[in-house]
Amino acid sequence: xxxxEPANIGPCRLKNRLIRSATFEGMSxxxxxxxxxxxxxxxxxxxGGVGGIITGFxxxxxxxxxxxxxxxxxxxxxxxxxxxPVTEMVHQYDCKIFMQLAHTGRQTxxxxxxxxxxxxxxxxxxxxxxxPRELTTEQVYALIKRFGEAAVYAKAAGFDGVQVHAAHGYxxxxxxxxxxxxxxxxxxxxxxxxxxxxxxxxxxxxxxxKCGRDFALLIKVSxxxxxxxKFTMEQFASLIRFLDAxxxxxxxxxxxxxxxxxxxxRGDIPLKMILKHNPVFKTNSGIKDIPLLxxxxxIYGLMRAKLKSFTPTYNxxxxxIAKALTDIPIISVGGFRKGAEMRHCxxxxxxxxxxxxxxxxxxxxxxxxxxxxxxxSARCVNCNICAVMCDSDRQTRCYKN
Ligand SMILES: Cc1cc2nc3c(=O)[nH]c(=O)nc-3n(C[C@H](O)[C@H](O)[C@H](O)COP(=O)(O)O)c2cc1C
Numbered sequence: 530x531x532x533x534e535p536a537n538i539g540p541c542r543l544k545n546r547l548i549r550s551a552t553f554e555g556m557s558x559x560x561x562x563x564x565x566x567x568x569x570x571x572x573x574x575x576x577g578g579v580g581g582i583i584t585g586f587x588x589x590x591x592x593x594x595x596x597x598x599x600x601x602x603x604x605x606x607x608x609x610x611x612x613x614p615v616t617e618m619v620h621q622y623d624c625k626i627f628m629q630l631a632h633t634g635r636q637t638x639x640x641x642x643x644x645x646x647x648x649x650x651x652x653x654x655x656x657x658x659x660x661p662r663e664l665t666t667e668q669v670y671a672l673i674k675r676f677g678e679a680a681v682y683a684k685a686a687g688f689d690g691v692q693v694h695a696a697h698g699y700x701x702x703x704x705x706x707x708x709x710x711x712x713x714x715x716x717x718x719x720x721x722x723x724x725x726x727x728x729x730x731x732x733x734x735x736x737x738x739k740c741g742r743d744f745a746l747l748i749k750v751s752x753x754x755x756x757x758x759k760f761t762m763e764q765f766a767s768l769i770r771f772l773d774a775x776x777x778x779x780x781x782x783x784x785x786x787x788x789x790x791x792x793x794x795r796g797d798i799p800l801k802m803i804l805k806h807n808p809v810f811k812t813n814s815g816i817k818d819i820p821l822l823x824x825x826x827x828i829y830g831l832m833r834a835k836l837k838s839f840t841p842t843y844n845x846x847x848x849x850i851a852k853a854l855t856d857i858p859i860i861s862v863g864g865f866r867k868g869a870e871m872r873h874c875x876x877x878x879x880x881x882x883x884x885x886x887x888x889x890x891x892x893x894x895x896x897x898x899x900x901x902x903x904x905x906s907a908r909c910v911n912c913n914i915c916a917v918m919c920d921s922d923r924q925t926r927c928y929k930n
């Protein structure tokens with residue numbers, strides 16, 4: 530059965546077609562060093578039979594750190610050693626592990642990171658607010674170097690490759706999107722394809738040059754930008770053509786930006802938990818904080834108006850476009866729950882790999898269960914409490930099962 534057949538992502542042979550999609554762990558200390566729970570999590574996943582693991586997003590530079598507490602970092606050479614026990618352990622189970630490299634750009638808050646917030650331009654995010662500063666051209670070149678250095682550290686730490694996070698509205702996605710990239714320098718929107726790919730192209734080139742072809746280079750992109758509908762299907766197709774020419778080893782297709790994070794995940798809206806734990810929504814003075822309440826109602830109203838409902842394998846429309854345009858192995862994420870759905874997509878050639886996030890939070894041994902029963906259905910009910918709780922100081926876990 531194709532689900533359990535080995536296949537390559539660049540230089541890496543994965544023992545099956547199942548991948549754990551990047552999932553924020555909240556299991557690192559304030560300096561970004563992984564705690565023992567981080568290693569334990571990856572031991573559970575690797576021993577549960579998954580072919581490959583993509584770590585939660587790790588910051589490559591301190592001002593690109595997320596507002597969520599406990600994010601892992603890979604921005605200093607000293608960090609290499611702390612990841613070695615993790616990668617060594619994962620490899621004992623014949624499992625590959627890729628580190629996701631990210632810079633938040635405007636999608637973070639000075640209040641939590643104590644760093645100035647920088648974005649592709651000074652346009653603020655609807656959800657994160659703040660006053661992002663536009664990166665200077667020199668700063669953009671410095672960040673390209675930092676992505677390359679982070680990949681070098683990840684390689685030295687035993688990772689099999691990296692995944693460049695170019696989805697969900699983070700910095701690289703901000704460069705791509707015409708609705709956010711208002712730059713007038715060489716990193717602005719390209720006249721011909723209508724998107725901003727120069728930063729991404731140079732990041733990929735830097736990683737390749739520094740890490741070589743024996744180190745897998747993956748990328749995660751979003752199919753749409755949700756709000757302003759300025760990212761058309763044609764522009765998405767241009768992005769795929771661009772990536773095809775970059776010869777990345779694996780392409781994961783996701784959706785949306787953190788401005789409406791619920792459309793990345795889909796499913797329930799745990800409003801009570803959001804109001805209690807989310808730093809953007811929560812009020813310290815309750816009903817008396819009228820301006821914040823008005824802002825909350827406005828943001829929530831916009832989010833609801835654009836809300837997409839959970840359907841199985843919900844990013845497949847973008848996956849099909851990508852598949853027609855490139856031979857790069859395609860990893861599809863979003864809404865895979867049943868063995869039958871995974872088999873259907875793989876056996877019909879819609880996708881090369883299936884990746885999952887929430888189902889692995891509640892069942893790290895999901896692959897073992899699929900081996901026992903090819904029609905197994907994951908227990909995840911998309912309550913999304915795990916996602917909301919990323920904003921608290923608790924480590925990521927399932928709150929239902
Ligand atoms: C708790 C949680 C943390 C996540 N962290 C990340 C992350 O660090 N990087 C990323 O690219 N996506 C992240 N995602 C998104 C997932 O990788 C995935 O794209 C999304 O959840 C849809 O897949 P699913 O239906 O299998 O959960 C996260 C999702 C959840 C629920």
